[in-house]
Amino acid sequence: MAQALVKIQAQAKRGEAVEVRALIQHPMETGFRRDDMGKPIARDIIREFVCTYAGEEVLRAELQPAIAANPFLVFHVLATESGEVAFRWTDDKGVVQSESARLTVS
Amino acid sequence: MLYRQRLAWGALALLLAATVGVAQEPIRPDPVRSGRDFQAPETRAMQDDDGANPGMLWVARGRALWDEAVGAARRSCASCHGRADETMRGVAAQYPRVDPSSGRLLNLELRIQQCRGERQDAPVPRFESDELLALTAYVAHQSRGMPVAVSVDGAARPFFDAGRAAYFQRIGQLNLACTHCHDANWGRMLRGDRLSQGHGNAYPAYRLDWQAVGSLQRRLRFCNTGVRAEPHPFGAAEYVALELYLAWRAKGLTVESPAVRR
Amino acid sequence: MRGLDQQSLLGRRALLAGAAAGLAWPVLRVRPVAATPASAKAAMDEILKGREPTPGRVKLDIPVLADNGNSVPMSVRVASPMTASDRVRSIHVFADGNPLPVVGHFHLGPRAAKAEIATRIRLATTQTVVALAVMADRSVWSDALRVEIVLSACLDD
Numbered sequence A: 001m002a003q004a005l006v007k008i009q010a011q012a013k014r015g016e017a018v019e020v021r022a023l024i025q026h027p028m029e030t031g032f033r034r035d036d037m038g039k040p041i042a043r044d045i046i047r048e049f050v051c052t053y054a055g056e057e058v059l060r061a062e063l064q065p066a067i068a069a070n071p072f073l074v075f076h077v078l079a080t081e082s083g084e085v086a087f088r089w090t091d092d093k094g095v096v097q098s099e100s101a102r103l104t105v106s
Numbered sequence B: 001m002l003y004r005q006r007l008a009w010g011a012l013a014l015l016l017a018a019t020v021g022v023a024q025e026p027i028r029p030d031p032v033r034s035g036r037d038f039q040a041p042e043t044r045a046m047q048d049d050d051g052a053n054p055g056m057l058w059v060a061r062g063r064a065l066w067d068e069a070v071g072a073a074r075r076s077c078a079s080c081h082g083r084a085d086e087t088m089r090g091v092a093a094q095y096p097r098v099d100p101s102s103g104r105l106l107n108l109e110l111r112i113q114q115c116r117g118e119r120q121d122a123p124v125p126r127f128e129s130d131e132l133l134a135l136t137a138y139v140a141h142q143s144r145g146m147p148v149a150v151s152v153d154g155a156a157r158p159f160f161d162a163g164r165a166a167y168f169q170r171i172g173q174l175n176l177a178c179t180h181c182h183d184a185n186w187g188r189m190l191r192g193d194r195l196s197q198g199h200g201n202a203y204p205a206y207r208l209d210w211q212a213v214g215s216l217q218r219r220l221r222f223c224n225t226g227v228r229a230e231p232h233p234f235g236a237a238e239y240v241a242l243e244l245y246l247a248w249r250a251k252g253l254t255v256e257s258p259a260v261r262r
Numbered sequence C: 001m002r003g004l005d006q007q008s009l010l011g012r013r014a015l016l017a018g019a020a021a022g023l024a025w026p027v028l029r030v031r032p033v034a035a036t037p038a039s040a041k042a043a044m045d046e047i048l049k050g051r052e053p054t055p056g057r058v059k060l061d062i063p064v065l066a067d068n069g070n071s072v073p074m075s076v077r078v079a080s081p082m083t084a085s086d087r088v089r090s091i092h093v094f095a096d097g098n099p100l101p102v103v104g105h106f107h108l109g110p111r112a113a114k115a116e117i118a119t120r121i122r123l124a125t126t127q128t129v130v131a132l133a134v135m136a137d138r139s140v141w142s143d144a145l146r147v148e149i150v151l152s153a154c155l156d157d
Helices: B002-018 B041-048 B055-066 B077-081 B108-119 B130-141 B154-168 B178-182 B216-226 B237-249 C002-021 C037-048
Strands: A004-007 A017-024 A046-053 A056-063 A072-078 A083-091 A096-105 B205-207 B212-214 C058-061 C072-078 C088-095 C102-108 C116-121 C127-135 C140-149
Touching: A004 A083, A004 A096, A004 B055, A017 A046, A017 A083, A017 A096, A017 B055, A046 A072, A056 A072, B041 C072, B055 B077, B055 B130, B055 B205, B077 B108, B108 B130, B130 B212, B154 B178, B154 B237, B205 B216, B216 B237, C037 C088, C037 C127, C058 C127, C058 C140, C072 C088, C072 C127, C072 C140, C088 C116, C102 C116
Parallel strands: none
Antiparallel strands: A004 A017, A017 A072, A046 A056, A046 A083, A056 C102, A072 C116, A083 A096, B205 B212, C058 C072, C072 C116, C088 C102, C088 C127, C127 C140
């Protein structure tokens, strides 16, 4: 699908709130615009973003065309154990983009 | 709407009034200030934080493309140039630059197109394609924080003179030159924009209006249509020469690509 | 290369706008029909399900004068200890002047450390943004902010 960038620290103390910043390249085409010939441009947005940590949900976001192009999300993971933080974006066409990062908890 | 129109008239009157007495000399703005300084605090914050700057998506894509083998010879940029953080450091700060073999003045996009086409034997990426913008942003990013330092002597001199002339040339139905907005009126509001000094050190840059990264020439085309002048095609020699003059004017500023602009 | 086509379209519009305003700079933009506050209310009702939101505990943060409607930074913070029983389940954001009133629904799972999200949103025009927070005890809290847009986002260019 597209280019994604996730920023999250690699290590944390148990109980720490770890900030996550997730960016993905996507036009978030609203479905309200028209092209040069006056034809409507079909809607094409990322409709869902999910972040899980050690298999459990951190954030599930249902996005709408009002989310700016190249969607950016900031939220916090509760560091409980060493594990994988996984990110998944799904667009209108059902295309899925995944990223992951390892969080080591001490 | 009425309010907007009045503002527009006011802005025009202001510009025309200010045209009196503008010297046709190659002056540098004093003090020199980056376009970043004229942005809203939120926009500056977006530029300053790599985790929030959407332009970094293009840089990341460029990094991936750098290592990708393409063309008949299956060569990547890295096959010849090695690590970009070593070999491309400071390169963008010196562009546009005269290509010694052809004698042409090349900006970064043209140089990369040349390597793609002639040295990798691969299809040449179109201007403003994601591929060319990503590669250009990636190369430019290797010079971030380094002072803009172009050569305007020797073989570059005629191009510099042409760029300078274009900068002071009145054009379009509004009959305004670059200097009228970017030397005589920087800091003032023109509709929703605060006029900057018109430097090119931000580019390729992410513009909120574009919702994407675009080249300096895309910005220049906007400045042309804004005064109702016909823009040149992308890659036109006129624009590359203008880019060289802009880089000379930007002495004292550093490369900011990918900057964020309104 | 939609971006470029769009630009040439803007060029033509700019000419028209210029004829009207005496200056072709910048472009006049067309706004889509805004969501009526009624449709915004209907969208909120889907979350509220008959409950009354209480103003408070939620802090919506947006620049009140936004430079560009294409990308307006927004954050929502809710005062909550985020323990297993006392936590925020979801945050919902609405914009009553957009063609669609829902901006996004954000569900905070068991591994969310803070009742907080930040993103960047599109605002077609000057309007009111509303944030609702649904707590584990099913109570709903809210905050609202009037945001002025310097130049509308080009939703219909």
